[in-house]
Amino acid sequence: xxxxxxxxxxxxxxxxxxxxxxxxxxxxxxxxxxxxxxxxxxxxxxxxxxxxxxxxxxxxxxxxxxxxxxxxxxxxxxxxxxxxxxxxxxxxxxxxxxxxxxxxxxxxxxxxxxxxxxxxxxxxxxxxxxxxxxxxxxxxxxxxxxxxxxxxxxxxxxxxxxxxxxxxxxxxxxxxxxxxxxxxxxxxxxxxxxxxxxxxxxxxxxxxxxxxxxxxxxxxxxxxxxxxxxxxxxxxxxxxxxxxxxxxxxxxxxxxxxxxxxxxxxxxxxxxxxxxxxxxxxxxxxxxxxxxxxxxxxxxxxxxxxxxxxxxxxxxxxxx
Numbered sequence: 001x002x003x004x005x006x007x008x009x010x011x012x013x014x015x016x017x018x019x020x021x022x023x024x025x026x027x028x029x030x031x032x033x034x035x036x037x038x039x040x041x042x043x044x045x046x047x048x049x050x051x052x053x054x055x056x057x058x059x060x061x062x063x064x065x066x067x068x069x070x071x072x073x074x075x076x077x078x079x080x081x082x083x084x085x086x087x088x089x090x091x092x093x094x095x096x097x098x099x100x101x102x103x104x105x106x107x108x109x110x111x112x113x114x115x116x117x118x119x120x121x122x123x124x125x126x127x128x129x130x131x132x133x134x135x136x137x138x139x140x141x142x143x144x145x146x147x148x149x150x151x152x153x154x155x156x157x158x159x160x161x162x163x164x165x166x167x168x169x170x171x172x173x174x175x176x177x178x179x180x181x182x183x184x185x186x187x188x189x190x191x192x193x194x195x196x197x198x199x200x201x202x203x204x205x206x207x208x209x210x211x212x213x214x215x216x217x218x219x220x221x222x223x224x225x226x227x228x229x230x231x232x233x234x235x236x237x238x239x240x241x242x243x244x245x246x247x248x249x250x251x252x253x254x255x256x257x258x259x260x261x262x263x264x265x266x267x268x269x270x271x272x273x274x275x276x277x278x279x280x281x282x283x284x285x286x287x288x289x290x291x292x293x294x295x296x297x298x299x300x301x302x303x304x305x306x307x308x309x310x311x312x313x314x315x316x317x318x319x320x
Contacts, residue, residue, distance in 0.1 A: 001276060005094040006052070007037035007044060008066040009073070009105035012253055013125040013139025015261035016066040019100050021057040022269025023123075028054055030277060035092060036068045040101075041076035041108055043068075045084040049092050061262060064142075064254045066100075076108045086116040094118065096276040098269075102126035102137070103301035106284060110297050113282045121272040122284035122297050125265070127252055130174040132303035133295035134286025138268060140177070141260040143170075143252040147181040151218060154246060155185075158216035161242065164206065166232040168247045171222030175307055177252070182220035183315045190315055191221035191231075194307045199231065203238040210241075223247075267292055 006023050008016050020036070027034045036056075038048035060067055075081035089097065089112070099109040100123040113120040124131040127143035147169055158165045167187075171177045175192025182190030188209065189202055206217060219235075221228060228245055236243040257265070264287065271285045271292055284300040286293050 001032065001095045003033040003035065003092075003094055004096040004098060004273070004276060005035050005037055005049070005089070005092070006068070006098045006100065007040060008068045008070045008125070009040040009099055009101040009108065010070065011102065011126065012065050012070055013127050013137070014064045014142035014253070014255055014257035015138035015265040016100055016125050017060040017063050018257060018262045018265035019123055019125060019138055019269040020052075020067060021061055022266045023098055023273055024052045024057045025054060026270040026273040030273065032273070035094065038068055040070040040105075041073040041081075041085060042071045044088050045073070045075055045081055047088045047091070049088065062256050064256055082111050082115050085112055089116055089118050096121070098123060098272045098276070100125045100138075102128065103131050106131070106297055107301045110282060110301070113297070119276055119281045120297065121275050121280060122300060123268045123272050124284060124286060124300070127177060128171055128174055129176040129180075130305055131284075131286075131300050132305040133284055133300045135288055136264065138265045139253075139257065139261055140180075141264075142255065142258045143177060144180045144184065145258055146252050146255055147177075147248055148184055150246075150248060150251075151181070151185050151187075151220070155216070155218055158218060162215045164217045164219065164235065164239075164241050164243045166219045166221060166228055166235070166243065166245045168221050168223055168228040168245070168249075170249065170252050172224040174224070174305070175222040176305075178220050178222035179307065179312060179315070183311055185218060185220060186319065187220040187315075188217040188319045189219040190312065191219065191225045192307065192312070193222055193224035195312070197225055197231070199234050199238070203235060206235070206239055206241065
């Protein structure tokens with residue numbers, strides 16, 4: 001193992017830069033060369049490669065986004081795209097590749113390994129926290145806190161004007177972000193794709209709450225639940241209450257990473273390099289409890305991660 005590559009693929013997440021920094025500095029400490037791939041798998045296919053050294057990652061630990069940039073790449077899903085990427089890896093004599101991203105990125109990484117035999121290590125970084133094999137991912141804690149910062153202020157307005165606010169957060173397929181945000185915020189309702197939407201039940205509970213003296217409510221929903229504007233309008237029609245909608249959207253992906261996201265990124269990045277040096281072929285780093293761990297890369301995208309049903313039920317109890 002003489003030269004390793006690092007790529008950020010898929011959607012960006014706060015803490016990716018911290019992970020890049022950790023990988024580069026750990027690798028150089030162990031006398032490895034490091035090259036960065038620009039613009040995700042698209043850059044790997046197009047041979048957008050450049051050297052990374054200690055100075056090139058200086059001062060980036062507190063920055064959101066990724067200095068390597070990222071892009072969605074449909075071509076990597078094809079045999080031709082995989083072969084182009086493999087050619088780049090071999091042409092630049094890359095002995096091991098570290099992929100920072102989510103489950104979709106890891107699927108591509110697994111196919112790269114199968115086609116090339118070049119070891120690949122995944123570093124989970126996504127605000128959705130939907131990657132199996134790890135309790136949490138780089139960027140998740142930051143996204144939760146970014147959402148809370150905004151919703152705390154929305155609640156002030158909701159209370160002042162006696163309104164119901166529907167707040168949409170990201171999560172097209174999974175509700176981990178919505179659940180964490182709603183639970184921490186003390187939202188009256190949390191809507192996730194994993195649990196069937198029941199507008200009638202929501203409206204009944206809203207009316208019951210008003211009879212008990214409630215004057216405002218927060219509904220946190222994942223975007224994958226449905227059209228938030230239609231849901232907000234349906235609640236307004238059924239109850240007659242003043243219902244407003246706020247969509248947080250891509251703002252949740254940006255901004256400086258929290259301390260937790262930075263610490264996780266530092267640990268994950270260093271462990272990824274260490275696994276390559278120990279001869280690992282196809283793994284993803286992660287954390288379970290307080291212990292760093294790793295799983296087979298295929299497990300991370302083939303296995304469906306379960307939503308914490310206990311947390312969801314507790315949120316319902318505490319919001320009553």
